[in-house]
Amino acid sequence: xxxxxxxxAKLLLGEDMSGSGKGVSSALALSNAITNLAxxxxxxxxxxxxxxxxxxxxxxREIDLLLSVTDHIVEFVPSQQVSKDGTNMEIMVTQQRRxxxxxxxxxxxxxxxxxxxxxxxxxxxxxxxxxxxxxxxxKGGAKxxxxxxxxxxxxxxxxxxxxVSRKWLQYQKELVNQVLKAAMAINANVLMEMEIPEAYIESxxxxxxxxxxxxxxxxxxxxxxxxxxxLSSLDLSTEHKILDLKNRIEASIVIWRRKMHHKDxxxxxxxxxxxxxxxxxxxxxxxILLIIKxxxxxxxxxxxxxxxxxxxxxxxxxxxxxxxxxxxxxAYNVMSRIDDVLYADSLARDPNxxxxxxxxxxxELVKGTVRTLDPKEEIEKLNKMEAPASMTLSDFMGWQxxxxxxxxxxxxxxxxxxLNVDAIKLKKPPNIVTNxxxxxxxxxxxxxxxxxxxxxx
Numbered sequence: 001x002x003x004x005x006x007x008x009a010k011l012l013l014g015e016d017m018s019g020s021g022k023g024v025s026s027a028l029a030l031s032n033a034i035t036n037l038a039x040x041x042x043x044x045x046x047x048x049x050x051x052x053x054x055x056x057x058x059x060x061r062e063i064d065l066l067l068s069v070t071d072h073i074v075e076f077v078p079s080q081q082v083s084k085d086g087t088n089m090e091i092m093v094t095q096q097r098r099x100x101x102x103x104x105x106x107x108x109x110x111x112x113x114x115x116x117x118x119x120x121x122x123x124x125x126x127x128x129x130x131x132x133x134x135x136x137x138x139k140g141g142a143k144x145x146x147x148x149x150x151x152x153x154x155x156x157x158x159x160x161x162x163x164v165s166r167k168w169l170q171y172q173k174e175l176v177n178q179v180l181k182a183a184m185a186i187n188a189n190v191l192m193e194m195e196i197p198e199a200y201i202e203s204x205x206x207x208x209x210x211x212x213x214x215x216x217x218x219x220x221x222x223x224x225x226x227x228x229x230x231l232s233s234l235d236l237s238t239e240h241k242i243l244d245l246k247n248r249i250e251a252s253i254v255i256w257r258r259k260m261h262h263k264d265x266x267x268x269x270x271x272x273x274x275x276x277x278x279x280x281x282x283x284x285x286x287x288i289l290l291i292i293k294x295x296x297x298x299x300x301x302x303x304x305x306x307x308x309x310x311x312x313x314x315x316x317x318x319x320x321x322x323x324x325x326x327x328x329x330x331a332y333n334v335m336s337r338i339d340d341v342l343y344a345d346s347l348a349r350d351p352n353x354x355x356x357x358x359x360x361x362x363x364e365l366v367k368g369t370v371r372t373l374d375p376k377e378e379i380e381k382l383n384k385m386e387a388p389a390s391m392t393l394s395d396f397m398g399w400q401x402x403x404x405x406x407x408x409x410x411x412x413x414x415x416x417x418x419l420n421v422d423a424i425k426l427k428k429p430p431n432i433v434t435n436x437x438x439x440x441x442x443x444x445x446x447x448x449x450x451x452x453x454x455x456x457x
Contacts (some may be wrong), residue, residue: 027318038326045333070100073316126165127156135297169422173338182378185364187324197311208252248291250304256282
């Protein structure tokens with residue numbers, strides 16, 4: 001109780017303990033509290049291992065305290081009431097706001113899944129970690145091939161992982177990837193709902209050409225436009241350059257939309273360009289932005305996202321955004337650690353391997369297209385992929401044997417046991433909704449946007 005009083009006192013004071021009223025808004029205070037809690041509990045996952053029992057208990061206790069605020073964010077909904085004389089009357093009753101009612105349980109489910117997937121690594125024995133400053137004899141030839149010098153090096157057997165372990169790791173990666181996509185889709189929808197702050201708008205240049213620069217502007221307005229070709233012509237070798245391009249494109253899209261919305265006579269494209277052409281050019285910029293978000297999921301938040309979070313006053317949006325963002329970040333880190341093991345395994349099996357490290361989103365990209373992600377769809381896919389509720393490596397080995405036996409039974413026309421496959425699927429989660437506002441950019445058939453996980457923790 002004392003802990004709860006202290007936490008909520010800080011939230012009410014807007015993190016300004018002097019009481020002088022110079023603190024941040026309640027929405028931003030809650031967002032910071034959830035972000036800081038996740039940073040202190042999870043940090044950056046350096047190894048594939050279960051969370052400590054104490055940390056897990058602390059996380060459950062404190063996140064429940066912060067999420068309890070949403071229980072009191074309500075709206076009026078119609079309801080039927082029967083009076084004593086049997087007359088039916090329609091009255092208005094309070095109910096938790098619809099987006100919170102649907103998305104908070106979904107995020108809690110994703111939260112529980114991620115922690116459970118980490119628990120599944122408690123009995124792994126085929127790979128170990130060696131600290132960065134260990135000598136060469138301890139590393140046994142294992143070396144990191146990237147610039148993340150602070151992460152421990154993965155050590156696998158000389159001939160690589162066994163086939164069962166490799167398949168199990170791939171399966172775990174698919175599960176975590178589905179959690180990542182669902183959290184990213186929820187977060188992207190929430191950010192879309194947030195209003196663009198006036199402070200951000202005032203910081204923008206006068207036109208889109210000035211924001212993009214002459215060379216990018218000319219590339220976007222050519223008659224024949226190929227987004228892949230356009231991106232391949234740019235220098236995207238560093239995180240800073242990728243983020244700069246993302247910021248420029250987002251700024252130009254905001255400028256063009258505002259000008260078309262207000263029907264500004266002073267066109268950024270010139271007097272001879274039709275409205276259809278203007279929409280086409282804006283859609284091209286949007287397409288580039290979406291592909292960047294898919295190809296580089298690990299870059300920090302853009303200036304627009306940071307500005308929305310900072311100036312947002314809606315407490316419900318703030319909690320949904322911060323909770324989904326920290327789940328994104330955790331899922332992305334877990335996937336990165338799984339990729340580290342799989343990459344070490346591929347090098348052990350073929351020391352001369354010179355191909356690049358696999359990208360987390362390579363499977364999602366098809367040349368020229370980017371698939372739209374829907375939160376409800378992604379969680380339903382996760383349920384269909386889900387095997388028994390907790391699958392450790394030992395369980396997986398047994399499960400693989402069961403599948404082989406099952407195939408043999410099919411050949412002998414004994415289908416009785418195969419009907420039990422449906423029983424291993426998890427219970428369907430509640431539907432996930434947002435009050436998403438659609439713009440004409442949704443006309444793009446196969447395009448969708450993902451937000452990159454934050455680099456704050």
